[in-house]
Amino acid sequence: MLNYTTSEENYIKAIYHLQKVDGMVTTNELAAELESKPASITDMMKKLKAKKLLNYQPYQGFRLTADGTKVALGIIRRHRLWEFFLAEKLKFTWDEVHEVAEDLEHVSNKKLIDKLDEYLGFPRVDPHGDPIPDANGKIEISKKICITELAVNTVSTVASVSDHSSEILELLEHKKIAIGTKVEVKKKFEFDNSLEIKINRQPVITISEQLAKNIFVYTS
Amino acid sequence: MLNYTTSEENYIKAIYHLQKVDGMVTTNELAAELESKPASITDMMKKLKAKKLLNYQPYQGFRLTADGTKVALGIIRRHRLWEFFLAEKLKFTWDEVHEVAEDLEHVSNKKLIDKLDEYLGFPRVDPHGDPIPDANGKIEISKKICITELAVNTVSTVASVSDHSSEILELLEHKKIAIGTKVEVKKKFEFDNSLEIKINRQPVITISEQLAKNIFVYTS
DNA sequence: AAATAAATTTAGACAAATCTAAATTTATTT
DNA sequence: AAATAAATTTAGATTTGTCTAAATTTATTT
Known part of the structure; x- marks a missing residue:
């Protein structure tokens, strides 16, 4: 496996995440995501295309190749393992782990990560x-739905929370909702969608x- | 505390280590240590001087300021804590930890390191x-001498090993010598200094x- | 102390990553 | 389908960190 610069890795990761929503990623989308300028995106897209990580035709948007996806999954693996380490071993709170993992993820020593x-x-x-x-870059995609879609009186398990802020964490802790918590929707209110x-x-x-x-929550 | 680039940190660290031997560090020495060219050293020395990390007069060599030393100790702290983590928790061998820590040391999040x-x-x-x-950047300098200087029939404790290769590790493990091992010199041979x-x-x-x-070994 | 050698610095070039401003292409409107 | 707007790319500049080759300073020799 070749090595990529921190900058290249940040572009690859951002494309991977945007792709999941859109399929095809555009210059402006990526510039917004990375808080940079469209011209910088175009420059880097040429470089990543030359490295065969990206399918890209000028003006037509871009998407990762199989190789590019593999690289992205490697970065995400490192990021999420470090997040787990920080929360589990170093007792960082939920909302603090992302920022630190953003730096640690770029240390790309395979043996380090596997150990x-x-x-x-x-x-x-x-x-x-x-x-x-x-x-091996295999990722377990479990089917999830938003709790708002869950049928009334069906028990399910909280799978993930999409907002990672300290504010939502405070609220979730107060309500005793965490990843893995068993939940059941008893009633939905049309007025405010609560x-x-x-x-x-x-109770x-x-x-x-x-x-x-x-x-x-998991669908199952 | 300000942040420094990986490159700046590598220069600062190298100067710190060379200083301990020499007092004053020269351009060629540092170029050799960093496997770079003298011209590159001069360029960086100007930058570090501008940041008040370095005392430097052209042609006169250089030495870290108090601020520069503080930065160096921060880098060394990170490096050695990661080495300890790799050996203790991830079961890396002694000779493998340095290389990995060379990358990890540049992640400079104070909370991460303190936790x-x-x-x-x-x-x-x-x-x-x-x-x-x-x-706080305080480093415990315990007085050490080479085992070759230890008086005969005096028990002491192995404090450190200056070569970090796998070859010396193999030999030390075979002879059951490790950091902290109690040793006593029984005889010195003039012929081959064994x-x-x-x-x-x-036995x-x-x-x-x-x-x-x-x-x-420790002198005590 | 002049000549030579060694060390160091300067000058100028280059690659990576970014930007601004202008040009071009694609999309949308009237 | 022209005209206009939006998105994207190109051209050229900037910063960081590096290099080579030439110039300069310091150290060493004869």
Whole structure:
């Protein structure tokens, strides 16, 4: 496996994430995501195309090749393993891990990452519930839906939370909702799209539409 | 604390290490140490001087200021804590830790390093026996001498080993010599400068001059 | 102390990554 | 389908870190 600069890695990772939403990624989208300028994007796209990480025709947007996707999954693996380490071993809170992992992810020593993985017990998801690719780049895509889509009176498990801020963390901790928590929607209110949910055998609690939109559960 | 580039940090660290031997560091020395060219050194010295990390007059060599030393100790702290982590937690061997730590040391998040330190139990020395600066940059300089200087029939403790290769590691493991091992020199041979030493209550063993030169013990 | 050698610095070039401003292509409107 | 707007690319500049080759300074020799 070749090595890439921190800058290249940040572009590759951003394209990977944007692709999941869009399929094809555009110059302006990527510039917004990376807080840089469209001209800088075009420059880098040429470079990544030359390295065969990207399919790219001028003016037509871009998407990662199979090779590019493999590189992206390697970066995401490193990022999420470090996030797990920071939360589990160093007792960082949920909202702090991302920023630190942004730096650690660029240390790309395969043996380091594989031994870290082993040390951590081969975790399957990071502290936000996002899946961690394995050493071969295989990622477990479990089907998830937003809790707002969950049928009433069906028990499910919280899979992930899409907002990673300290504010949502505070609220989730207060309501005793975490990754892995069993939840059941008891009632949906049309007026404000708030939900009444039950956690295990505790009394019903109310969650707002804004909160519900960020909570995803396994479909099963 | 300001942030420095990986390149700047590598220069600062190299100057710190060379200074300990020489006092004043020269352009060629540093170029050799960093495997770069003298012209590159001069360029960087101007930059570090402008940042007040370095005392430098053209043609006169250079030395870190108090600020520069503080920065160097921060880098060394990170490097040695990661070395300890790699050896202790991820079970890397002694000769493998340096290379990986060379990358990890440039992730300069104070909270990360202080929490790592705590997680590791505030270790005082890295796997080679070199002291780890604390969060305030204080470094414990314990007096050490080469085992070749140790008086006959005096028990001492192995403090550090200056060569970090896998070859010396193999030999040290075979002879059951490690950091912290209690040793006693029983006899010195003029002919080849080999030593006969005792480890704890085991039979006398012989070590060559080449090996002895790399073993340092506490003076106490 | 002049000549020579060694060390160091300067001058100018280059690659990587970024930017601004202008030009071009594609998309959208009237 | 022209005209206009939006998106994208190109051209040229800038910064950082590096280099080679030439010039300069310091050290060493005869």
